[in-house]
Amino acid sequence: MHPSVKHILPGAAVMAALLVFFMSCNKHSYNKEGYEPNEEYSGGQEATVFDESVNAFGNAVPGLSLEENSDFVVGNSFNRNPWVTAPSSTVARDGLGPFFNAVSCASCHGKDGRGAPPEFGEPAVSLLMKLSVNGTDAHGGPKPADNFGTQLNPFSIQGVGESEGNVNISYYEMPGTYPDGTPYSLRVPVYSLQNPALSGVMTSPRVAPYMGGTGLIDALPAALIESFADPSDANGDGISGRPNYVWDESTQSMRLGRFGWKAGAPSVKIQVAAAFRNDIGITSSIFPTENLYGTQLTQYGALPNGGSPEIGDDVFATVAFYTAALAVPGRRNVRDAEVLKGKQLFNDIGCAKCHIGRMQTGTHPLLSQLSNQVIRPYSDFLLHDMGEGLSDNRPEYSATGREWRTPPLWGIGLLQTVNNHTYLLHDGRARGYEEAILWHGGEAEKIKNAFMDLSKDKRSAIITFLRSL
Template identity: 45%
Template sequence: MIRHALALSFLLAATQTATAQSDDPATFGPALDDRHLSVIPRTEAEAARIRAVTAAPTDFTRPEAFEGLPAGKATVRARANADAFSLPSGNIAFDREMDFKLGNGLFKKLWVSAPSSTLASDGLGPLYNARGCQNCHIKDGRGHAPEGPDDGAVSMFLRLSVPGGTGPAGIADYLATLPDPNYGEQLQDLAIAGQAAEGRMVITYTETPVTLADGSVVSLRAPSYAVADLGYGPLHPDVMLSPRVAPQMIGLGLLEAIPAADILALADPDDADGDGISGRPNIVWSVEYQVPMLGRFGLKAGAPTVRQQSAAAFAGDMGLSNPLFPDPSGECTMAQTLCRDAPAGQEPGLRDGLEVDGQSLDLVTFYSRNLGVPARRGMDDPQVLRGKAVFHDLGCAACHTPKHVTHRLHDQPEQSFQLIWPYTDLLLHDMGEGLADNRPEARATGREWRTPPLWGIGLSATVTGHSQFLHDGRARNLLEALLWHGGEAQTARDGVAALPAPDRAALIAFLESL
């Protein structure tokens, strides 16, 4: 039985006839044609220029050309306050800035339960994790793990699934799962009046000291996860739990505008070049276009576009129906009958009959695409330049690809043909057993994660007030995050541990300048 709307959208794909796909990333075919974008094809001359400008650096004594503008003309001035991630693209036109502000209002809106006199804001839940987008994406930055048992930590949640199911036709190696029969795909720790929350996440940390080559000792905290106060019976005995902290929001439209062909060209699933790095693309089902597409967003690259990622968050995190996920009950499973019988916020004839109508979803998508990336700071500092050389010497750039050039686009001038420096290949990499959540997602295994962009990482604490990193916030600073790397990144991690203290400090200074 299909348990809820989000599962339905993906499992229906198994009955669709998709374009035949090869498992060779270079020949995935027309279904990976960037149909979400209005593309102006590159000329041969442009392709040659792009190859030259994105080549690896050879001179680390000075910054590269345009390095100070990580988002190209869309770069914004770096602010030393909590608004650093909340500015619109630096090249946004005046008449489009109003759409950005309207999207910002929707992003910050606090939703209420139905029925309500505030018809434009009702429909929350019945089960939910947050009342608004910015409750999780703190000032458009990262969420955080709970600091103690009384910390609500609404910016972190648990994904749930059990083995089984059938993957969409045409997607090789799709690792299908099913929602938990009682709780669905996500644990909701909040509920509207008259409903019971599903439960609460419990985290236990174990501190483990790690001694570096110079004798310095760093303590890593290893989390274990459980669920308490279950409101709807037991979890499935084979349930898989995956903790997720909300990622930062900047530069999403630029990542969406990188040609799929450029990302696929970086994939090396069989490590043919022998460098120990074997990035793989996640190919996922597009709810909007009903075809397989390249996954780009989410911690395992489980969403193909900013619009689908936004729609899924409205449905899964807040229980709000929208054009892509129209079930007003959100994450309520068929077993949660009281939840499914609760009043919806859909008014016939208003807002497309949805709690989040098409225009609102488009505005939030526009806002999310156009959150500006701050300019680099101190990139010509000798210590930062030394750290950049260390970053490349350790092989970090093999996954955290520094540079890309976006498509030329007819209708997205802010993202069109920009040289950007996100430091990601948007591919999946095996990060070792230490970081494994053991929960697959589409083609991603339980040990694989998408390479996170590094731009803005040095301003994270300024924006959010914390310096937690990795998918579940276990790392309390950048050095801890580096030392958690394993799998394909084990050699680079060991290189970090072997660095003399000045080089280690230089590497951190470089990362903080991004």
């Protein structure tokens, strides 16, 4: 016991009282018995909206002022409406390209939700390929590939000879069996780039993740996320968890990464500015140069653009505000016995070691609804080695090829309703919850095995719990 604590303790009675107090604290922080008060408010009591409809991901946090609401509406329109080639009479929305992946945020984050790998024979849109070559850029980030940059842009505007080409995806089945004899099959993706000039370049396939709740993640104190880390596995549970530190162009400093499948973006603002530049070809004051590299610059650098920058600060601010202000959908069926059983198993076998259920936000600079909220993202926002099966062999700052950020699981149960599919994991290879779990390896190998060792009933209770998120 700490000496100063000992000093203020007069006797055994107080000791006993303290013991009871600490025990009850413990019970509070992890109530195994079942329903926890307010646990249906995944985004906290002020930033959760109960909506099970197809629009479940598109709601604003409640209680916006008139002015905030108008920013949300304007931001939404710039998120949804297509950008067009400059020059155009649609001056507010011109400047698309020269190279791009999609014409709007919503073409990838449909209904503010998640993308999917392409159907057979279709071009990839909401699944994009990050690119880089060995080495790092000036800030320790991925080194752009000569004449291509850090992202494959399958489309280009008129007047640009050729786009960068698309990606071919095929799958083969990898069958397996649970210890109880139940068969399963995982589909293993095989990627190849159509452009021969890209041979030897490192690639990382990523689907667009769910956009909501990102303002809450921004409001988590960095020290809280860092406190979840156990980089050398000091407690010996096989789980490490490391923060990623990435370059923040707006503050010109290295900061904790929070967004993206490898936690490569430090804030909603940077994530949105990077999406405008790299995905749509729209410059901003944060990233004022077009997404052009090497010969692309000499060939296309002088094409007409949509202004300098193409998205003005005011409009940019509305899109960043819109993104941060998207509420998290509330949970369904939280008191159902099956859901509670699944939740308990999720905790007991160790899923919650990475998918942390409960934490509190700090202060959000713009929205009090996002401040001091007890949220249930089911993530630690840290990097974990997930094994060779999920590796992309492409580092991003301190994330290795095998490391991925634990994705938040809030809203995951509404994916089918909103986006009409249940493709999961960074490249959408898993066709549902069960396959997503079965792909877990590396630090999660033991816990995946514990899942496989469960009876069919218990496995299905965990899936039912995930559906309630």
